Amino acid sequence: MTELFKKLLRERGLDEHFLYPKYEELFDPFRLKGMKKAIARIEQARERGEKIVIFGDYDADGVTASTLLRDALKYFGCEKIEVILPNRFTDGYGMNLPAVEKIAKRGAQLVITVDCGSGSEEAIAALKERGIETIVTDHHEIPSIPKSAVAVINPKQGDKIGQRMAGVGVAFSLARALNMQKNGSSCDGQEKWLLDLVVIGTICDSMELREENRILSYYGMKVLAKTRRPGIRELARVASVDLDKLNTHAIGFQLGPRINAAGRMKSADLALDLMMETSRSKAFVLANELDGLNYERREAQDEAVHEIEVTDKDKVIVAVGKWHEGILGIIAGRLVELYKKPAFALTELEDGRLKGSGRSFGEFSLAEALQNCPEGILINGGGHASACGLSLPKEKLDDFRDYVNDYYRGLKLKNQEKYLRSASDLVLSDFSEISEELFAEICLLEPFGDGNTEPIFEIGAQVCGKQILKDKHLSLTLRDKDEKTMKMLAFYAPEEWKEVGVGDRVRIQFTLTKNEFRGKTAIEGSIISLEIIEKL
Numbered sequence: 001m002t003e004l005f006k007k008l009l010r011e012r013g014l015d016e017h018f019l020y021p022k023y024e025e026l027f028d029p030f031r032l033k034g035m036k037k038a039i040a041r042i043e044q045a046r047e048r049g050e051k052i053v054i055f056g057d058y059d060a061d062g063v064t065a066s067t068l069l070r071d072a073l074k075y076f077g078c079e080k081i082e083v084i085l086p087n088r089f090t091d092g093y094g095m096n097l098p099a100v101e102k103i104a105k106r107g108a109q110l111v112i113t114v115d116c117g118s119g120s121e122e123a124i125a126a127l128k129e130r131g132i133e134t135i136v137t138d139h140h141e142i143p144s145i146p147k148s149a150v151a152v153i154n155p156k157q158g159d160k161i162g163q164r165m166a167g168v169g170v171a172f173s174l175a176r177a178l179n180m181q182k183n184g185s186s187c188d189g190q191e192k193w194l195l196d197l198v199v200i201g202t203i204c205d206s207m208e209l210r211e212e213n214r215i216l217s218y219y220g221m222k223v224l225a226k227t228r229r230p231g232i233r234e235l236a237r238v239a240s241v242d243l244d245k246l247n248t249h250a251i252g253f254q255l256g257p258r259i260n261a262a263g264r265m266k267s268a269d270l271a272l273d274l275m276m277e278t279s280r281s282k283a284f285v286l287a288n289e290l291d292g293l294n295y296e297r298r299e300a301q302d303e304a305v306h307e308i309e310v311t312d313k314d315k316v317i318v319a320v321g322k323w324h325e326g327i328l329g330i331i332a333g334r335l336v337e338l339y340k341k342p343a344f345a346l347t348e349l350e351d352g353r354l355k356g357s358g359r360s361f362g363e364f365s366l367a368e369a370l371q372n373c374p375e376g377i378l379i380n381g382g383g384h385a386s387a388c389g390l391s392l393p394k395e396k397l398d399d400f401r402d403y404v405n406d407y408y409r410g411l412k413l414k415n416q417e418k419y420l421r422s423a424s425d426l427v428l429s430d431f432s433e434i435s436e437e438l439f440a441e442i443c444l445l446e447p448f449g450d451g452n453t454e455p456i457f458e459i460g461a462q463v464c465g466k467q468i469l470k471d472k473h474l475s476l477t478l479r480d481k482d483e484k485t486m487k488m489l490a491f492y493a494p495e496e497w498k499e500v501g502v503g504d505r506v507r508i509q510f511t512l513t514k515n516e517f518r519g520k521t522a523i524e525g526s527i528i529s530l531e532i533i534e535k536l
Contacts, residue, residue: 004433005441008425008455019444021215023192027161029173029180037151038112038135038174039181042076045110051080053108055095057115057167058088058263060256060271064201065114065168067275068194069137072175075190076182082106083276085268089325095120100127108132112174115139115167118154121146137170164208164451168201169216195220196227197275199447203248204256208451217447221246231274234287235259248447248454258287261294264326301327304345305334315408316364317343318401320354329357329387336361338494340417342408344390346397353379354397358388362419369407377403422528424458424509430480431459439512439523456528460507461486463500474498474527478508489513490527497527503536 009015029035045052052073056066066083073081084102091098094116100123103111110133117124117136124134125148136152145152153170155162162173175194179187199220207213225243227233232255236243239254262271270293274286300323308319308331317335328345335343336359346356358366365385370378377399381390392400428434434457448454464485465477474493479485488510490497500506510525 002433002435002438002441004426004438008442011425014445018214021218023215023219026176026212026215029177031161032153032155032159032170032173033157034135034151034153035174035177038137038153039177041110041133041135041150042073042078042112042178043181046076046078048109049080050109051082051107052078052110052112053103053106054081054083055099055103055111055113055116056083056085056272057093058085058268059115060204060259061167061201062115063259063263063268063271063275064197064204065137065166065171066272068168068175068197068201069112069114069171070276071194072171072178072191076178082108083272085263085272087267088263095123097123097126099123100130103127104130104132110135113137114171117146117149118142118152118156119144119146121148124148137167137174139165139167139170162212164211164213165216166198166202166205166207166213168198168205169207169213172198172216192219192223193228195222196224196229196232199224200232200251200255200259203251203447203449204260206450209447209449210451214452217449221447224251229275229277230280230283231277231286234280234283235274235290238287238291247443248449251447252449257297258290258294261297262290264330265293265297265324297324297327297330300324301330301334304331305338308335310335310339310341314341314405316404317341318346318397318404319343320346320348320397323347325355328355329359332357332359335359336420340420342366344404346392348394352394353391354394355391356389358383358390360386362416363413364408364411364416369404372407373400373403422453422456422509425455426457428457428459430482431461431478431484431486432480432482434486434512434523436514436521436523439514442512454511456509456511457525458507458509460505460533463502463504463506466500466502468498474500476500476506476527478506478525486525487515487522488525488527490530493527497530500530500532501536504532505534507531507533 054066054069056062070081070083112135114137118138118140124146127134128148133150136149138154142156145157176187176191179191199217202217209217225246235255241250241254259271262268277283304321304323310317331345332343342360342364344356344358346354349355360366366388367383367385370381377396379391383389442455461478461480463476464479467475469475472492474490474497476488477485508530509528513524513526515522515524
């Protein structure tokens with residue numbers, strides 16, 4: 001083990017147990033509240049031959065969780081299973097009263113929610129009145145536990161375990177419990193083949209990769225590399241992902257966006273069909289359709305961001321355009337990245353309303369801003385500190401823009417950009433310890449995410465080579481104090497970075513990448529931040 005990697009582990013408080021977690025150390029799923037009741041009710045449904053409807057969500061977490069639970073129920077012996085995902089544009093989020101009608105028409109006798117349901121007491125009670133019982137599996141905060149549900153499995157209701165799990169992680173806990181019930185108190189190992197779905201949903205939902213999530217994602221990466229699912233293999237093909245060389249970036253930025261593109265641009269059913277497809281030829285067609293939708297999504301968001309004008313007086317950006325509803329959150333997020341300001345992206349609906357999403361950071365809470373909005377401006381709105389949804393009458397746009405900017409100024413917040421800066425793990429004096437061996441050791445920390453971020457290094461060095469690629473990307477060659485050089489690359493580099501010149505001294509934060517070209521391998525840097533500290 002290299003000395004630099006040992007130092008990195010010490011700085012993060014990690015040991016070999018983290019590097020090589022044991023699957024057997026996952027908690028007993030029956031320790032989760034509601035699990036025993038849920039298993040008993042599902043067993044009853046199996047014995048009676050009842051129709052079970054899985055009700056999920058339209059994002060990657062919901063799609064993978066729905067697919068996983070369907071597979072687990074089939075293995076348990078349940079035969080009549082159907083999955084329903086809401087449509088972002090016509091149904092909205094979660095299980096609501098319109099969803100009750102849809103479920104009832106399918107002839108359901110038992111509903112199991114995944115990645116939703118914790119705040120759906122009204123809908124669950126309406127189902128109960130129709131003789132349809134509900135089991136909730138979810139990971140979101142619980143406003144109040146749905147009393148009409150047969151069982152609620154959600155670590156947020158007071159469990160001391162599973163707090164970090166995504167919706168797919170909670171669904172996997174149910175799958176493990178079903179496997180244990182079938183095989184006499186211990187799993188037979190077949191449930192491990194579900195971990196390819198678990199790692200995709202967990203990473204795409206930005207869960208903290210510690211404790212049980214470290215175990216699930218660590219083994220999930222191994223299963224994903226060997227996945228039996230034609231849909232995932234075809235998705236990897238169109239995304240140019242080599243499953244034998246899998247990393248977090250491939251999941252979070254190549255596979256995940258294509259799964260999410262279905263729900264954003266058209267219908268999440270496309271992604272669900274792909275995950276469940278057993279025919280490679282049909283999976284080929286579906287994967288290409290998702291790839292096309294993702295291309296449309298990327299083109300639409302880039303075009304939207306390009307046309308938005310932001311002035312210095314805007315403390316909070318409120319952008320309005322005729323944009324696709326499914327990309328509003330992404331547009332707001334890109335505005336935050338580009339301008340280092342909280343942002344709302346709104347689009348005009350056919351009925352004249354404006355509907356949108358907001359993104360924030362630091363000490364400016366979107367949820368609190370919406371809660372304090374004067375009566376009569378908003379039609380509805382809510383969410384979290386860093387993300388929200390809202391709608392308002394078109395004629396109230398100026399009022400909302402004035403309010404949210406005045407509200408921000410009234411908070412008198414200072415130095416908020418610090419919350420967007422990434423902290424360096426280690427500051428280097430030179431490039432001497434950067435090696436293929438170090439890169440291989442860092443890969444042992446995969447997958448990366450919240451709670452286990454990709455290691456960031458920092459160094460002061462001189463620019464000895466510069467290229468602007470396709471007017472978007474910046475390629476630099478840096479030289480340290482001992483004349484050792486290293487190549488660095490910044491994709492879609494900010495304009496101010498492109499002003500750096502050969503001979504300038506810079507301070508750079510970077511992560512490590514491996515460049516393999518024509519049989520040659522080089523360890524290079526991916527630039528996280530760049531500061532010119534001395535012009536030539």
